Amino acid sequence: MSTWWKEAVGYQIYPRSFKDSTNDGIGDINGIREKLGYLKDLGIDFIWITPIYASPNFDNGYDISDYCAISSDFGTMENFQALVKEAKQANIKIIMDLVINHTSNQHEWFEKSRNKTVGYEDFYIWHEPVDGKEPNDWQSIFGGSVWTYDDVRQAYYFHTFAKEQPDLNWDSSAMKKKVFDMIEWWADQGIDGFRIDAISHIKKASWDTPNHDAQRPFKAFQNVAGIGDYLTELKTIFQKHDLLTVGEASGVTAEEAEIWVGQDGYFNMIFEFEHTGLWRKTSDELPFKQFKEALVRWQEACANGKGWNALYMENHDIPRSVSVYGDDSPEYRTISGKALAMAFMLLQGTPFIYQGQEIGMTNTAFHEINEINATDTLYMYNELLTSGYSETQAMEMISAVTRDNARTPMQWDGSEYAGFSEVTPWLKVNQNKGAINVKLEQENPHSLFHFYKYLIDLRKTHPVFINGEFRYIETEAEPIFYYERANEQETYAVVVNLSKEAQTFVSLDELSDNQLIVSNYLDYDFAKLRPFEARLYKLA
Template sequence: MNTEDSPGASVRTTNERIDREWWKEAVVYQIYPKSFSDSDGDGIGDIPGIVEKVDYLDELGVDAVWLSPVYQSPQADNGYDISDYRAIDDQYGSMADFDELLSALHDRDIRLVMDLVVNHTSDEHEWFKRSRRGEEPYDEYYYWREGDPETPPNNWESIFGGSAWSYDDEREAWYLHLFHEKQPDLNWRNPAVREAVYDMVNWWLEKGIDGFRLDAVNLLSKAEGLPDGDPAKGITGREHFFNGPAIHTYLGELHDRTVDRYDAMTVAEMGGITHEHALAYCGEDGDGIDMVFQFLRDELGGEDDPAWEPLEWTLPELTSIVTDWQTGLAGEAWVAPVLENHDQPRSVSWWGSEAARRESATMLATFLLTMRGTPFVYQGQELGMTNTDFESLEELGDPATKHRVENAIANGDVESFADAKRVINLTSRDHARTPMQWSADANAGFTDGEPWLKVNENYPEINAAAQRGDPDSVRAYYQELIALRHDAEVLVYGDFEMHCPDHESVLAYTRTLGDDRALVVLNWSDDPTTIDVPPGVPVDEFGLTLANRTDVPTTLDERLALEPWDGRVYLT
């Protein structure tokens, strides 16, 4: 690679100013354990089931696994309500099973990242049990407010819907929960709470894990006095608990006291942030967080969008958001772009086309793995899994979706589930949580028992067994893309430049690192189109490296005829 003085060399220097890190060069695979693989036939995925699939992950080529919570939990929010941070929930296995998984991954040079959920605990955590009894030092581990049992302390709304306060008869006081009522918020103002969290984090790091995904971490700080919120700003109260006044103090202290002492990675889930916020959290003068997730779908939405109609968006709007993040953080901070996770619907169904599933899934994969940042791939995304058709409220497993529908019916926003079904079947978190589709066997090969959540009916056609031997499958294309990202440093560290930002159906951008360049062209539509190669892109220097369609010319022409959902990568 050329590093001599040249226009490209200055770019290289800019990128080299950000230290090389394993997590920048990694492709991370998220496992939602409840839905991944069931080894004992109880209908719930477990850690031994993941161990059985480690070779599958190795074949895919991923560098790290993010494991969603497996801690002890009453499962009010599918494991994000933790009752013991240092124990494995029985339904997932034992600590010995976890140690076996960690070893199996490390033996294959795959790192393991855990979920860190410390905005709240379960109400069945020992800390909360003792806090509700008023025992010191736990009495101020949570947000308690005395008052009229009929009148909450303020007008804050839970992110799951309804009031963010519940009255506890034992303590005769209200407690704050920004999520489910069984998820009381920890009081991070209390130094004892922070010390207890740091001790627990270091305990896991000493076990040899490789980092944490920080859950809802920009909610840790609440405004002094917990004042009423403005209902016109979306979730009432959000201006007082998103990115609160002491958030940088807390996160900086968390970094200094824990992960900074290890070769560990942190990636933060932060709702309602811009790339300017991201700079404050993970820039050179930030809090030590390595990167933040970028949720493209969430940024397209607005507070005035109809709640029960599908979101309308245009590609230029998406292009603008991508450009802001890709260029706004360049040389300053890192990002983790995602199209799917356990809280997002399936990308083929939301961003792409189920009718052109293979083509749109591979085009979206090309987009995800060629942007600047660390790509996160969610289980089943590499197969092109799609949304599921839920017929009733009873078929849903997600408390947030259930609460949303129940509150909408109670408030008269919709009359029944049938009125909400169109949006639910496009956006519900349950779409990502249906069981992994391993084979055409009963229950998609996920379990020999009754699965905890319905299996998508298309599993006989969409499953891992069918794709593992198919060179034209979505999975095979992911393998090629991951290998290409590992080989082409320009796709990791290269600068980003967006072209034709106003095009209604095409995304085109270049990545540049020294003399190495990549051109990525994506047709984000059901219709063919033709575009001119962007100005300043020398066609004679680029050759086709990867395409999701056959019969694509290997040379770059001045005019590109793109088929529907066409995705191409050209390298110099």
């Protein structure tokens, strides 16, 4: 099987917010086509496109009503086929988002299942009322019960997420055949792989299992024992077409890495949640020690050919990394953005850049609830009001954590709608578009955009960053992330200050005798690492 993805750099596109070609306020497929040259210039090898299938859009496309149709919001199947063709001409591969834990409740399969149409009765997870009540007290990831009563079938159906997203029943052989046929259909459209959404949720524990504990929230339907049987079947279909597979695998630990992404693993790589999950657990400062430990744990779990992993700091579900892990003030936004880029881009694995990350897009200030779109944030807001918080307090609490921070329109230039559209977009444009946009970044040779280009080129011209050994170097300075990449030809040291405070440590003097390849500061003070300073040394 091909392993082209080990040397590749991916780019995640959230189409609704990337580029609007029709001026209806919604990004679309032809908008992506317009920007293939931009992605090629950045050095991207493949793009992951979040769902563009037919959908009522209760959860922005992650509630699919027809797997084999394109949503009219985004264009047509002809537009998509043109995108595939033009991307291939630019040597850019395309991977789609595969959502097979659940569908929309408007999917034809669900309609047939609730009506007990022959052959579809068990496509979803149904349960009769128990003493007139729900089968158990499990809570869904979006809040509220996992069970919703359906008047037509007169039974409860299960949903890991919103009630509009009923879970498919992976114990149904008829349902699986339909899913496998659909995967093969997409492979025939010329795509190169899939990012597989919420895949660690497809197996459920017995209904009497306690669902929640401090270590494993949602443990009754997250990476449950026995899930491997389903994933092995899926893998057979993927391998048949030599498709790249990236599993979204919440609840999977580094100790399980080899099972999931090893030589005989279920997927080529996964998105794990250990390092990005930390920002929710701290009120003020990033816990540097735990952040480094999480990254190192996965590097070591996949070392020596035991596995491969997806490297990322942002996606459509989490706030902007420069606002969470860095400092989005004018003084440090670019500096901290470069520090984060160096910290993750030179690890072993396949890096994914989320749209706008390469120009340092930041969180947005949301002031009114009608500016919010994310389903889970709306639920959180109402819960806060019910708990006694004022509207102002509730808005302050949700603004920093809402997924909408990652979904504001891409900032192409400083015009009224940031070059994304000529009309009011579906979600507000960040007010800092005049200071942060692609046009300015491309014009400035010292910008974050050009730093990402440099790091991408470094990976492609130095095999040590692909297959070289990873060595973590501990220092007495907790905010310092210090590691080496080494092969028989060369050794590099990556030293990053993850904090806003200057740092010194014993080994810094020794490093100064080596060749400094690049830094995110334009001048040098070898005695200390300044706020968010990052350096790459070639060791003698």
